[in-house]
Amino acid sequence: MTLLWPAARVLVAALALPAAAAAQATRAEIIAQAQAEKAAAMPVDPPGLVERTVVGIRRAAIESPSGPYPIVDSVYLGGGPTAGAGYRQYVGDRTVAKVRGLYSVKDYKALEGHLLSPGHRRDTVDLAATVAWMDATQIGFHGLGMDAGIDDRANFRQRQTTVGGEATLRPRRPWALSAALAGERFVLGPGRGREPSIEEVYDAGDAPGLGSSPTYAHSMLSAGYDRRPAAGYARRGGAYTLRYHRYDRGGSGGFDRVDVDLVQHVPLRRETWVLSGHARLQSTVGGDVPYFLLPALGGGSTLRGYSSWRFRDRHALLMQGEFRWVPNLLGMDMAIFWDGGTVAAARGDLAWSRVVHDVGVGVRLHTPAQTPIRVELARGDEGLRLVMAAKAVF
């Protein structure tokens, strides 16, 4: 807002001193004349368009956070570039209701409503409720196990309606305990896209549950220990989480799934470099697990050199390692990474000999707590893949 031209004008006046100097007897009088000329003109310097825009957005975010906002996110893994819009309305000091709609280039769609109410009980309890509908039109299925071929891909369409809630208790940071309960209605159908639809290639023996459209009562319990500065971006600290999922169909059965997720960042030479590791085990227990809820690997946050949903089975093991270097602590990381993973019908078959790998390089632009831009190039046994994402890989 403090613009230059008024000062310049005054000093131009001061420069015009051959005549002025003759009229002024002292240095103080010369300065007084310059000040008098500025007082007479009293310039007005409104902020420019860019400044007004930046300030307007920032102030709106602080002073009036309720309102519409743009979204760059994902409807569902493999949906491709996605954009949308949301509207949030605060209904309490920190309680906010959000509705948002998303649409991807592959015609994936989502409509969601969230009620988030964090910070209860001296900031130890967070509550959330969700109503969501999603339509993913061409999710890939290559068959089960590690022997599923790249050319065996078929597509299916998944429409999902979710109504649920979650409570998180943080009795003592960095510990967190969560419990969630949701009703999830799945409607499966023929897939779109270039690949054949799933029912044209597979039967219920190859794709468990094919032809069904179940509804589950999905409950989840988790315990976590998170020492990272922020989950969305970190160069140090670790996060260790154990989750237990129960998918219950009432009298029609159901299944359980246990997830173990470990993340560790080890900074070297004052965060000049960071060794980051991630391991995840997903293991289903009992019952019939439908093909679309089987643990899976492949895509921009797991096996980045493979297509989304490339490998599925009852158990999945993922390992990721990154060597990161930090050109700029404020906002830019580079990474060389390795991903390895395997799926198996039996937990005991998660063998190193069946692990597939990829390697790659990436650039990430980040804020202190988020990674809004991640671009990576990964190469696996099935070729080169470009990953573009709006969140950290882990």
Added chain:
Amino acid sequence: MRRGLVGVVLVSALVASSRAGGPRFLPDDPLTVEPETQDAGDAAPRDIDLVWDLAENLFGRPGDRVRGVRAQNVNTIDEVPDSGWFTNRIHARPMTVDAIGRGPLVGDGPAPGRWTITHPKSAGFAPGFRIRDSAGTVWFVSLDAAGFPESATGALAVANKLFWALGYYQVENHLTSVAADQIDLAPTARIRAESGRFRPMRRDDVDAVLARAARDPDGRYRAIASRGLPGKILGGFEYHGTRPDDPNDVVPHEHRRELRALKVFGAWVNLVDMKAGNTLDTVVPGPDGRRVVRHYLQDIGSTFGAGANGPREFDEGWESLLDGPQVLARLFTIGLYMRPWQRVRYQELPAVGRFEGDAFDPRTWSPRVPPAAFRHARADDEFWAARRVMAFSDALIRAAVRSGGYSDVRAEQLLGDVLIKRRDAIGRAYLPALTPLADFAFDTAGGLTFANVAAAAGVAAAPRDGYRVQWLAMDNATGETTPLGDVVDVAASPAPPPGQYPPGPDAVLTARVWAEDPAWPSWRAPVDASFMRRGDGWRLVGVDRQP
């Protein structure tokens, strides 16, 4: 932001006249006080947006596009007059240990008794609030972050004294403490919730602030209480341009020497957070009933080795947030291109943080976002600033540090040691960078006395081949000079008087002095010291030390 016109203006209002065709020196030269002749009572409060301020200085180049412009608020002897920005203190006059220990404090801290919170803290990350004490005085209270006792409050107390001594307007920062049960909440206190709406403050809001604060073993909270400033609060100032609504503000801020000099002062104390939001303008009564603007360096707590929430990031003070060449070098070398901050050793104490003086180089120091005034700092500005830093004796530095009230004697010792090392590094970097001659005067025998301030500070030896002095008669109307005899070689001050003196009541006698030393070729650039006949003697009216 419109730019451009300033770039053609190279002459200071304070030193301009002769070079524009008028007399070289005027009767009131050198000015010791910058006049403020207009009423600034209509100056209006404004809010400089934090993000815009940082973005503009980080990605843009606000202010004068022309580099190398001489500071425009220096007087004819290359000094900064007192003004609404600056008051000559250390170096200009003697400074005692007692004076620096008290600094800007003119009264006592908060009155004994209960504190009433009237507002939440509105800026910065440190926990705190605004209170009214039992006597009704308003204070801005800042606390240490949990886990880092005495770091933020100690820095605020010590830096407050140092910047006051350097000449800047400072708020009164009183070191004090408070117990949780001593704090009441005014019924009018309101806080902006995450929703953006204001609501009455509640006790749990206070508890949340205290939960983020370091607690002393006795259960109290150590705090800095900053006395509310008098007058109309206008908000911060930018380090470029001028306030449009202050008619007395006619020198673009990037061309104010005392703001350029913050590059050196900031390096000394590691003041990494130089932004408009840490400054404050107020309208106060001035001379003859006029109202004038006072410019404060309000928040100088981002100093030494700790921030509001713990130790500084390793690169803070070593690089700006966006240092393009460094970024590219690390990008293409997979991080193998190393800077000193990646190797330097710290003696880390919680109250001091990451602050060291062995690898420190003031020439490469950088705040997070260098403001425009930094980019315009020239060698003569740095020389001016370095003389002030070097004027702090060890005893003065330790007295200022003592005011931080550190309970850990190791912290007090470390902070003093590092400040002394950094002071000396500043002297080594900037005093010999140009011809370090100053303090020109005549002795009783008529000889010219002068000081080699680099040699006097012990950062350079006296010139091997001595000094050269050329006496000149100056025509004050035109600035033209005529030699008075030959160049004289002298081994040291004083130089012999001129063989003849220019005649006339307003005659100007100039001594052109330089030094000869193969080790310091830059010292051959002469310094012109001009004296005007005033009554029976000669008064120093000009020092021309252009790099």
